[in-house]
Amino acid sequence: MKNIAHILFGFVLAFIQIGNAMAIEEPKYQVVIKDGDFELRRYESMIIAEVVVTGDLSEASNRGFRQVADYIFGNNEDPLKKQAEKIEMTAPVTVESDLSSKIAMTAPVTVESQGGNQQATWKLSFVMPSKYSLETLPKPKNKNIVIREIKSHDLAVVRFSGFVDEEKMQAQTKRLEAWLKQQTLTAQGAVQLSRYNPPWTLPFFRRNEIWLRVESKSQ
Numbered sequence: 669m670k671n672i673a674h675i676l677f678g679f680v681l682a683f684i685q686i687g688n689a690m691a692i693e694e695p696k697y698q699v700v701i702k703d704g705d706f707e708l709r710r711y712e713s714m715i716i717a718e719v720v721v722t723g724d725l726s727e728a729s730n731r732g733f734r735q736v737a738d739y740i741f742g743n744n745e746d747p748l749k750k751q752a753e754k755i756e757m758t759a760p761v762t763v764e765s766d767l768s769s770k771i772a773m774t775a776p777v778t779v780e781s782q783g784g785n786q787q788a789t790w791k792l793s794f795v796m797p798s799k800y801s802l803e804t805l806p807k808p809k810n811k812n813i814v815i816r817e818i819k820s821h822d823l824a825v826v827r828f829s830g831f832v833d834e835e836k837m838q839a840q841t842k843r844l845e846a847w848l849k850q851q852t853l854t855a856q857g858a859v860q861l862s863r864y865n866p867p868w869t870l871p872f873f874r875r876n877e878i879w880l881r882v883e884s885k886s887q
């Protein structure tokens with residue numbers, strides 16, 4: 669049943685790839701270090717919409733995804749026009765969890781674990797398109813959805829392909845943590861799993877990433 673999460677996460681990305689070949693916006697960043705599958709990126713500030721959900725990783729991801737997708741599809745109110753507005757989807761869809769790491773928590777686009785068991789509490793969030801500010805972004809009608817800004821920050825990233833379950837997420841997290849030690853970087857954030865592809869993408873074409881927030885590295 670874990671592949672259900674992959675399908676749901678891919679749904680919104682798929683719908684904006686159909687028809688006109690419109691580019692999917694990703695959060696803006698600069699590459700500070702590139703080393704094979706690993707990168708250190710400096711992300712610009714971003715606005716996220718997040719919701720708290722419970723359950724195991726798959727269940728919580730599905731519940732949170734449906735709520736935030738409902739918000740961007742129009743269950744909102746434009747602060748100026750006083751009417752619903754469809755918000756463009758960005759990529760990737762990111763699941764944030766501390767189940768696979770003991771590193772202290774912070775948070776982008778995410779599901780964030782608040783516990784260490786199969787019924788943990790999570791936060792799932794999408795990054796909002798960069799054209800919006802906190803003042804112009806449509807307000808969610810679902811009171812469970814919180815809008816907040818994340819300031820500029822550095823992320824350590826490892827990229828890999830295939831389908832992802834919790835075991836694979838943990839294995840890739842260990843790879844990234846080992847690379848952090850080699851680079852003498854200190855992690856500050858929770859483990860984040862980011863997925864970029866629609867559900868029909870073949871496993872070896874899939875782009876997945878594990879993200880860890882780190883102390884800023886001077887340029």
